[in-house]
Amino acid sequence: MSPVPDRTRVKLFNWSARHCCFCGKPCTTNIEIHHIDGDHDNNVEDNLMPVCFDCHGELPRYNTEHPRGTRYREAEIKARREQIYELHTRPYLRQAGIKVSKFVAQARTPDGNPIERPLGDTSFTAQSHSTDLPICLRIHITPFQEETQLDAQLSDLYQGRDLWNLNPGQAVMGHFHLPITPESDPFRFRVEIHWSIVDVVEREHEMLPFSFVWSDSARDWWYDPRVIHTRN
Numbered sequence: 001m002s003p004v005p006d007r008t009r010v011k012l013f014n015w016s017a018r019h020c021c022f023c024g025k026p027c028t029t030n031i032e033i034h035h036i037d038g039d040h041d042n043n044v045e046d047n048l049m050p051v052c053f054d055c056h057g058e059l060p061r062y063n064t065e066h067p068r069g070t071r072y073r074e075a076e077i078k079a080r081r082e083q084i085y086e087l088h089t090r091p092y093l094r095q096a097g098i099k100v101s102k103f104v105a106q107a108r109t110p111d112g113n114p115i116e117r118p119l120g121d122t123s124f125t126a127q128s129h130s131t132d133l134p135i136c137l138r139i140h141i142t143p144f145q146e147e148t149q150l151d152a153q154l155s156d157l158y159q160g161r162d163l164w165n166l167n168p169g170q171a172v173m174g175h176f177h178l179p180i181t182p183e184s185d186p187f188r189f190r191v192e193i194h195w196s197i198v199d200v201v202e203r204e205h206e207m208l209p210f211s212f213v214w215s216d217s218a219r220d221w222w223y224d225p226r227v228i229h230t231r232n
């Protein structure tokens with residue numbers, strides 16, 4: 001039986017503000033960490049939840065011989081835990097905006113025109129709308145042409161492996177390359193963006209996904225509130 005690492009304990013107690021993640025009551029010191037799958041060596045965050053002494057006794061108990069009562073299912077327990085985490089971390093959540101374009105963000109030629117990037121070279125801007133707390137964004141971009149996913153070799157910042165650190169009000173401009181050539185006609189391109197915002201107590205809030213689609217008439221990327229493909 002390996003103990004839950006201190007760093008993880010601090011995080012989970014922060015996320016729940018020391019409330020029981022099953023019944024929701026405030027616990028102060030009367031709180032323990034429950035292993036949802038019953039394996040006390042499985043200390044991954046998703047298998048853990050802070051609970052009060054009463055719930056810790058109740059959660060694993062289930063007599064299959066007993067004719068009444070319904071066992072708590074793992075999915076139900078985890079969903080309840082997420083509600084409690086959300087309740088106590090939402091005050092730390094700050095919003096951000098994302099934009100995809102073929103123009104160099106905020107740059108102009110000497111005569112005042114926007115600067116176009118070469119075909120396939122795509123501008124990406126992440127902007128924090130926070131006025132006080134820092135946030136991090138996890139961005140996962142998947143490009144398609146029609147129904148076919150493009151092999152775009154995006155860097156870790158666009159594949160959800162590295163986070164975008166944003167201080168209050170900060171905007172970060174980057175770009176990524178898509179395999180688009182003048183022969184790509186018809187230009188039915190779509191980049192689907194799945195993303196989440198990580199708050200100052202390291203809690204990750206999943207946002208709704210959306211897309212940018214290539215507009216032939218505007219010759220630029222346009223916001224589309226839908227995603228067509230499910231992320232694998």
Ligand SMILES: [Zn+2]
Nearest residue numbers: 020023052055
């Ligand atoms: Zn409880």
